[in-house]
Amino acid sequence: MEQFETEEQQVEAIKKFWQENGNYIISGLVVGFAGFIGFNYYQDTKLAQEEAVASEYTALLESKDTDNEAFKTDADKFIQANSESSYASLTAFSLAKDAVEREDYEKAVAFLNTAIEKAPTDAIKAIAVIRLARVQIQLGEFDTALATVGQPLPEGFKASAEEIKGDAYLKQGKKELARNAYQAAIDADGLATNPTLQVKIDDLAQATNLTQ
Template sequence: MDVYTTEEQQIEAIKKWWKTNGNSVLIGIALAIAAVLGWQTWSQSTQTNREAAAVLYGQVVEAAKLAEQHRLSGNAEELQGQVATLSHLGEQLKTDYVGSEYAVFGAMMLGKEAMLAGNNEAAASQLQWAMANTASEPTRLIANLRLARVLASMEKYDEALKALDSVQPGAQADAYEEVRGDIYVAMGDQDKARDAYKKAMNLSADRNEGQSRPILKFKYDNLLVAGN
């Protein structure tokens, strides 16, 4: 009898607790289920967007490849049409998938095509967009290096040097010093150019078991000959 009474009391206690707390428990369960479903939906959506961006970027790459083929063959009409396709696809990628690294790569592809077309202002704009929207520091460094080259080709030498100085180049330090040397050559400052090339050679050698990139020595030696 005592056991029965105890069980009845336990059941009654559970009923009272559920009456008081049941709604909170159900809400908590519902929120947990919603969170799981929401996470799954978000993950699936993110994956779908990533795959769609990859496909569109593949089309951008293909358009750039065809444009280069027409450029080399001298087919101006086909080149114009392919460049228009490349521009459309690249801008669509930037608009529809902003925040994706594929959009950043697309902007850099558009920047390269603009440089080939001699439109340096457009090239600089695309590279600045890439720098502002990438989450990858190596990608940002590459875009910044290309931007410095574009600015130098526009004879905006101070801006180009400022771009080089605006970042910590890390593993790309030798490439940065090489471009710095190129800029000083364009400015007619051979002493600073030699210093930059020499530094680039040393940095390159440190990364490649004592062997610097041949182009660096070539540029450095040319300046030595010119100095004589």
């Protein structure tokens, strides 16, 4: 599906950030408990747990290319065992991407809903919401997709949300609404990350002229 690679880069950037800075962030949070008894034990335990989860997550992703079926089974177990970890959401992303590649959109919807539920930040949640709406369009669930991207999202995702609205409206034959949505995406600096937006609005304008 289009733009999955762009969003995958966003997820990879977030994943890299956690790998490089996760321990420092956790350490900073732990410092707030310095006045409590057992601080050192708590700190060591939390850091060890996070490192173990990170290692397990890395090994899980590496197994995807060697044994895809085992990866899917192990990934589901990983999410259940680490439901409070940021890696639960990232693992759900990986399962959703795998499902989309196999055009199993129903499963992709389920995994993306898990990614939304387990998302540790608004940005990760927004990426999952955008992907979910695209999958819903693949399923022909246009009104559902519109409702999905109609919820409040961080400002940086406005262009993607408006483009999806345009795609959904176009599938419904609502060309004027589609044009307005595509233009809103362009106005939100959508061309910076997705030049095909201009192609979409140009094609729509041409099609409208031909029918007049």
